Each structure stands twice: as C-alpha cells, then as structure tokens.
Amino acid sequence: MEIILSNVDGTPIYEQIARQIKAKIVSGELREGDALPSMRLLAKELRISVITTKRAYEELEREGFIISQTGRGSFVAPVGTELLREEQLRRVEEHLTEAVRAARLGGLSGEEFLDIASTLFEEEL
Structure with missing residues (x-):
C-alpha cells in the first residue's frame, strides 16, 4: 500500500497514515473486506x-x-453511505476554509x- 509521509507537514505521522487510508476507502481504492498490511509490515515499509x-x-x-x-489482521469495514458522506463533507469544509x-x-x-464558487460548481470538471 502506497503511503507518503512528510516530515515538513505539521501533522503527526499516525494522522498522515490514517488520513491516506481513509482517502483510499472513500475513493473506492480500498473496498469492504480488503485486508490492510499488518501493523509490523506497514511500520517496516514506512x-x-x-x-x-x-x-x-x-x-x-x-x-x-x-x-x-x-x-x-485489519480489514476495511463495511462503510455506510452516511459515514462516507460525512467524510466527504469534512473534506469539502477543509478545502472551502482554505479558499x-x-x-x-x-x-x-x-x-x-x-x-x-457557484460558477465553478456548475462547470463540468
């Protein structure tokens, strides 16, 4: 599993890992039931x-x-649409805050x- 860690990012490493795995789940790259690398293996790789x-x-x-x-081991949980929607809303709020x-x-x-924002929202990206 590809996870990129940044020393210049002020975010703790465990949060960087969790954020990237969540993004893979939300995007569908990781699906329900998929096995994650063991904690030891991931630690060794990173x-x-x-x-x-x-x-x-x-x-x-x-x-x-x-x-x-x-x-x-650890597996991707069955993620309900409500949880996915909340995560997506949180991401939109983060981006809007920066905007x-x-x-x-x-x-x-x-x-x-x-x-x-309205013009961009109506455009096909």
Missing part, C-alpha cells in the same frame, strides 16, 4: 515505529473505517467569492 502504525489503525477503527481481528482564507487575502467580497 521505516517508522509499530506504535505509530498501531495508533493510526486504532484511530481508523474508532472512526469505523476498519475492523481489527486478533490473529487475523475563504485565500479570498480574504485577495480582498474579495463574500458575494464575489460565492459567484466564483
């Missing part, structure tokens, strides 16, 4: 501590994205920002 991968998997399990079974910051830095009014 050259990090097993404790870090354990923390990432625990977060993913707590949020309902994976199921861990003692002796068997609002950029608009304010650029001196745009709220109306100008909404006009741009």
Whole structure:
C-alpha cells in the first residue's frame, strides 16, 4: 500500500497514515473486506515505529473505517453511505476554509467569492 509521509507537514505521522487510508476507502481504492498490511509490515515499509502504525489503525477503527481481528489482521469495514458522506463533507469544509482564507487575502467580497464558487460548481470538471 502506497503511503507518503512528510516530515515538513505539521501533522503527526499516525494522522498522515490514517488520513491516506481513509482517502483510499472513500475513493473506492480500498473496498469492504480488503485486508490492510499488518501493523509490523506497514511500520517496516514506512521505516517508522509499530506504535505509530498501531495508533493510526486504532484511530481508523474508532472512526469505523476498519475492523481489527486478533490473529487475523485489519480489514476495511463495511462503510455506510452516511459515514462516507460525512467524510466527504469534512473534506469539502477543509478545502472551502482554505479558499475563504485565500479570498480574504485577495480582498474579495463574500458575494464575489460565492459567484466564483457557484460558477465553478456548475462547470463540468
């Protein structure tokens, strides 16, 4: 499984791992029942501590994205449409927050920002 870690990103490594695995689940790259690499194997591949991968998997399990079974490993959980929608909404909010910051830095009014957003939303991307 390809996971890219950044030392310059202020986000803790376990959060980077969890975020990338969630993105793979939400996008459909990882599907219900797919096995994840063992914590030890992922730690070895990423050259990090097993404790870090354990923390990432625990977060993913707590949020309902994976199921861990003692002796068997960790698997993508059946993810309901509500959970996927919430994750997608959260991602949109993050991007919009950045867009609002950029608009304010650029001196745009709220109306100008909404006009741009509306135009982009109606376009086929």
